[in-house]
Amino acid sequence: MALISNVSAGATIDPTWGNAIRDQGVQVTTSGARPGTPAEGMVIYETDTDRLLVYSGSAWIRFGNSATGGRTGCTIRRSANQSIATDTRTNFSFDAEDADTDGFFSPTSTTVTIPAGLGGLYAIGFSASSATTLGTTAMAYIYCAGSATQIVTTGAGANDNGFPVVSSRYYIGCSAILPLAAADTIVAGYYQNNGTSINFTARLTVYRIGI
């Protein structure tokens, strides 16, 4: 990256300053027109992706976004009822996606996979609900595998008695911030033991919040 040395009062403008000034600012471009020979530390803003990126010396790294479309991650759902048998830990098979920036998911599947180049620190949220009571040892979980096995669980399944939004449904959910590497996988599921199968819907969000 070209830099301007300390300048004395009265110094003549040097034409080479042009490159230095070019390199020190945030250049506005598009994803298809990134600088061909970037210097390490160069920052660009892509108008078509609404993202800020910095050049690490070997790759362009996303480090900020100015609109929801510039996020990195996915929001997926199980919209049709999925039957989960009693006393059987079961991964949700997600059948819809509301957002997916980079091919994290392809319905219908149980698994979200971190794409190449997009390892980082991720915020994961998972919530499921049923119209049937959950039993006494209901549990929701997020399970990440690959570079490291990471399990997040909660055991709070219960009816939200008395609330006006949906008083007849039973909710359970958990979330986490986890470091994930490219090709790591994420599944989310449920365990219940009320003695019979229960139909559930669910929602899973996986968004990168840091490198």
Added chain:
Amino acid sequence: MARIANVSAGQSASSSWANAIRDASVMQMTASERASVVPVEGQLVYVSDEDRFYVYNGSDWVRVGWGATTTGRTGCAVKRTANQSIATGATRAEITFDGEDFDSDGFFTASSTDITIPAGLGGIYAVQFQVTWASSPGTTALTRARIIPSGATSYNVIDGDASQYQVYNYGGTNVVTGGSGTWVFGVGDKITLTVAQGSGGSINVTATMSIYRIGV
């Protein structure tokens, strides 16, 4: 935004560089100065009286990063300081928060059960909540954040401590339950803190909850 093309050796400086220099660096300004700027898409500025970076996305100035100081955070920390009585049984109770320690943008107005995401501030948030019980809430206690999308007829939850195995007495008669997590909020979404307990009698509680934006 004015830009300088690649410069050849020996090329004379152009008078148009003045505009390029003006636009090239991250400009520092106050919030009132920013309001008077005619921005171009991709322009990044640092607002010194807010301790925040903003980028213009073509239609709005959007906060990026976490802020340069704690005052630059986006979010709120609310609390229930006066005892709130929670009845025993399966019926959930919502905590009515009666104060706040921080609120960057009017997320909360005391006294209320709800934190509401203000206009322009949807995003990815870190959530933390804690309830202090005056006595043990029993084996069916539950501490839960409920996230109610704007205008929705269903909601989502982040569950915290849920049973006697996850309830901790930290040395006194009080027992603390809590949880944390993240969620993607839209403008107008609400978050509340709900509890239940099965001690057989009413229990007084105090509580805190905070939400902070960690991404757009």
